[in-house]
Amino acid sequence: MKLLSWRFIPMWQRNRDVFLRLWHVEAPGFIAEPVLILLAMGLGLGAYVGLIDGQKYIEFIVPGIIASYAMFSASFECTYGTFWRMEEHKTFDAIIATPLNVEDVIAGEIFWGATRSLLTGSGILVAATAFQLVHSPWALLIPVLSFVAGIMFSSIAVLFTSLVPSFYSFNYYFTLFITPMFFFSGVFFPLSSFPKIVQTISWVIPLTPVVNIARALVWGEFHPELMVALVTIIVLTAVFFCISLVTMRRRITI
């Protein structure tokens, strides 16, 4: 039995259609907020921060803001959004009575979450370019990076969603997992400012490699360690994607 197929596309299209109907309600959260954070931190805090190599602080945080908000977009979509469709409205129950399998539905959810990351990442990139904070044509790969990171964060979120009993459980996900990553992945300050132990942990949490690659793309400066970051992202994505399909099948087809 072939579990996953191109049939995830109609599920993705369904989410796209809903988004196109409601985008004006959601857009401020995912484009305006990061741009405000960028300006507030970059210009406000940035006035007091001197970086070693003469870089402006606002330039330093651009890649991290892109990576973080790509993460937030996918995470919200595949926790609250997925749970809403699965439990509150039984949308998945209706869909799996058609030729779509659970795996198609969940892959559609994950790729849609990744699409939201792509939109967010690209939106911030455009804003940052308009403020002349981007210095390399390599930044054109930011949408691709956002999409791949989106698949990873969506998969992790779906895995968590498949295990929780109610909406309230997502508080744990965001306060204990997502928010710490926002602060400990080198978004606002280089990892080297942290004690050794925090640096080590930071290297294995999924946002760090995304921030590092985003920084390289925005500046056009590459170093061999980025290969490790890339491999980390690919491995985490593949593993969580597969696990989330299995745990969701268990949850939905009882």
Added chain:
Amino acid sequence: MAMAVIVTEHVTKKFKDLVAVDDVSLEIEEGECFGLLGPNGAGKTSLIRMITAVSPPAGGTIRVMGKDLKMYPRQVKAVLGVVPQIDNLDIDLTVMQNLTTFARYFSIPKDEAYRRSMEVLDIFQLEDKRNSHIRELSGGMKRRLLLARGLINRPKIMILDEPSIGLDPQARHLVWRKLGELKAQGVTQLLCTQNMEEAATLCDRVTIMHLGKVLTQDSPQALIARYVGSEVLEVEVNSEDRDRIIEQLTGCEFDFMDAGDTIQVFHTNGEELTRELGDCTERLEKRPATLEDVFFRLTGRTLVE
């Protein structure tokens, strides 16, 4: 002989300690309307979830149109029209989008999807609501939309779980008429219902389930004849003579059932009964037997849940 389009063999479903469906073997023939009756907790919905490939059986096999459901879930689901008991319309979409989006799950091209959507909206008199949001619909409209959605892929088999629940009599008759037309076109129907009138009106054969098991299976008329007879005699009783009457009925080996303030006597006629009970014509009422009498006889009068 008609081909069996849905065959379940020794199908079982377990939830922790509960055996929801216990060794159920059924054959539903092409073009018939097959009723699945039973009180709450009988296992009807669990059985339907298994037949629609939404939930895997713990044991046994299910074949739909000759295909093993486990091997070919997509192919089977492509020919099913499922009308669920719970409203699972897509609340984020409009009425029209609900139908066209659903058509897309069946890979129906856009133009065709639009045409079919208009067609099914027309059948269930929902054309005026096509741009409404789901939350603006009344309960009856939602149910009609669920039925309309179930027809979007022109199914060969319809799986209907309480299709007329919450409908007013007008809408219910509209739905019954439409289901009758579909049957005339050769669409097989598996109808799960608590409404005995509905089952008697629509079904060629019914099966009565109780606590996960199949109790009996036949045409509604045959079941009535077998378990009740053509008429039911209801004897009104009060607390004083109740025990005496029950004793008399037992003594004369009448087939009866205690229904609280009346005692229902089956497989008999008025003369026979008055001969044995003495003159009790004032409190004797005679009415035609229904499927509901069969249902009570087989599943009891106490609440299961």
